[in-house]
Every structure is written in structure tokens, then in C-alpha cells.
Amino acid sequence: MITLGDYLVVSAILFTIGLAGVMLRRNLIVILMSLELMLNAANLSLVAFSRFRVGANGLPDYNAQVFVFFVITVAAAEVAVGLALLVALYRARQTTDVGDITTLKF
Amino acid sequence: MSPFLFWIFAVLTVVFGAAVVLNRNPVASALSLVVSFLGLSALFMSLDAFFVGIIQVLVYAGAVMVLFLFIIMLLDIHAEERRRINWLAAVGGLGVAVILLVQICVVIGHFRGARQTFPLLAGSTTDDVWNIGRLLFTNYNLPFQIIGVLVLVATIGVVLLSRREPR
Numbered sequence: 001m002i003t004l005g006d007y008l009v010v011s012a013i014l015f016t017i018g019l020a021g022v023m024l025r026r027n028l029i030v031i032l033m034s035l036e037l038m039l040n041a042a043n044l045s046l047v048a049f050s051r052f053r054v055g056a057n058g059l060p061d062y063n064a065q066v067f068v069f070f071v072i073t074v075a076a077a078e079v080a081v082g083l084a085l086l087v088a089l090y091r092a093r094q095t096t097d098v099g100d101i102t103t104l105k106f
Numbered sequence: 107m108s109p110f111l112f113w114i115f116a117v118l119t120v121v122f123g124a125a126v127v128l129n130r131n132p133v134a135s136a137l138s139l140v141v142s143f144l145g146l147s148a149l150f151m152s153l154d155a156f157f158v159g160i161i162q163v164l165v166y167a168g169a170v171m172v173l174f175l176f177i178i179m180l181l182d183i184h185a186e187e188r189r190r191i192n193w194l195a196a197v198g199g200l201g202v203a204v205i206l207l208v209q210i211c212v213v214i215g216h217f218r219g220a221r222q223t224f225p226l227l228a229g230s231t232t233d234d235v236w237n238i239g240r241l242l243f244t245n246y247n248l249p250f251q252i253i254g255v256l257v258l259v260a261t262i263g264v265v266l267l268s269r270r271e272p273r
Contacts, residue, residue: 002112005220010116012210016203021127023199029132051153058228062237077260083177084267
């Protein structure tokens with residue numbers, strides 16, 4: 001049978017892939033996609049815990065699913081603003097590589 | 107949900123998630139992300155969270171991915187040319203990620219609930235939209251309205267950011 005731990009391990013692997021993408025890739029668009037992967041890994045563990053904690057009425061704990069709804073909304077807003085920043089940056093510098101943006105580098 | 111289907115969708119999600127990071131071409135990364143999100147949506151539905159699974163498909167595989175592909179097309183980004191890899195940075199980044207994975211797995215291993223199967227449901231979960239909506243408009247009414255303001259601010263911010271500077 002599938003246990004709660006199986007879902008949590010899948011979520012952990014997905015989060016790690018996202019973290020590795022943010023740290024290893026140099027293209028800003030791929031970094032934004034990796035951020036989405038990390039947010040969705042958190043969503044998966046939230047939904048798994050929601051299903052695990054069955055209340056007195058025999059239904060899953062819907063508080064966690066409301067949180068997932070909030071996370072998805074915030075992620076969508078974050079992607080929109082991030083991509084607008086990317087377009088503004090591309091207009092100014094003609095690059096999406098994080099290695100070429102060194103104005104604030106110490 | 108049979109264990110067979112769980113493993114199919116879990117492997118699909120993880121493999122295409124890895125393809126997002128490993129692909130050199132941004133378009134291939136974006137399309138891998140769509141497949142990964144579809145697998146994730148199937149995992150949500152296997153946990154009886156049908157509403158969350160549906161909005162995952164609608165919002166991510168629909169709206170967000172169109173946004174990504176549109177920006178890739180607009181900026182005309184090609185596959186990155188092979189550049190010399192900074193091995194120190196690559197090994198460091200991969201090392202931090204692997205350490206985090208090992209840490210999370212150790213924590214899951216020490217958590218007793220992780221070895222239990224999911225309890226059976228007594229009620230029907232087909233009306234989970236009603237349940238989530240009721241919570242959203244009663245217990246979480248203030249956060250819901252704050253999220254509305256956030257989306258409004260994001261919309262105005264995007265318009266302002268993408269406006270051309272007047273000469």
C-alpha cells in the first residue's frame with residue numbers, strides 16, 4: 001500500500017530538483033520554472049497531509065487545500081511579475097543570463 | 107488509487123521535473139514542465155483533492171505555461187551555447203541540493219506517521235469545491251481578500267513594468 005511517506009519523498013525529490021535548477025542554471029526563465037517546481041512540491045506535501053488527517057466527519061482536512069489555493073494564486077502573481085521584470089531587463093541589457101548581470105555584484 | 111498508478115505518475119512527475127533543469131533549450135524545459143504538472147495533478151486527484159487537481163491543470167498547464175512560452179517566443183531565446191562549466195560552483199550547488207534531500211529523507215524516516223497508510227474516508231469528496239469555498243468565505247475571508255489585492259497589485263505592476271519609457 002502507498003503510505004504518507006511515499007508522497008513526502010516524491011515531494012522532497014521534486015523540491016530538490018527545483019533547488020538544484022535555481023542554483024545551477026544561468027537562464028532566468030529556467031530559474032523561474034524551477035521556482036514553480038519548488039512551490040508545487042510544497043503543494044504536494046500539503047495535499048498529502050490534508051488526505052492523511054481525516055476529520056470527525058470522515059472528510060479530508062480542507063484547511064490544507066485552502067492553503068494550496070493561496071499558494072497557487074501567489075505563484076501565478078509571482079510568475080507574472082517575474083516575467084515582466086525579465087522583459088524589462090531584456091530591453092535594457094539584451095540578455096537573460098544571470099552571469100551577465102553584475103551591476104550589484106560586490 | 108492503486109500503487110501501480112501512483113508509481114507511474116510519481117516517476118512521470120520526477121523525470122520530467124528533472125528534464126526541466128537538464129534541457130538546454132528553454133522551449134523544451136517549458137514543455138517538460140507542463141508534463142510534470144499534469145503528473146502532479148494526477149497525484150493530487152489520487153489524494154481525493156479533485157478541485158486542487160483541476161485548478162493545477164487550469165492555472166499551471168493553461169495560464170502560466172502560455173505566459174512562459176509567450177515570453178520565450180517574444181524574446182526569441184535560443185538554446186544556450188555550451189560554455190565552460192564552473193565546476194566548483196556546479197559541485198557546490200549540487201552538493202547543497204543533495205544534502206537537503208538527505209536531510210528531508212532522514213526527517214521523514216524518523217516521522218512515525220510516514221509509515222502509515224491513508225485512513226479511509228467516510229464521506230464523499232465529490233463536493234470538495236463546496237467545502238473549500240465555505241472555508242474560503244468564512245474562516246479565511248480576510249486572507250482571501252488580501253490575495254485579491256495582491257493579484258490587483260501584480261496586474262498593475264506588470265502593466266507598469268512592461269510599459270515603454272516615454273522619450
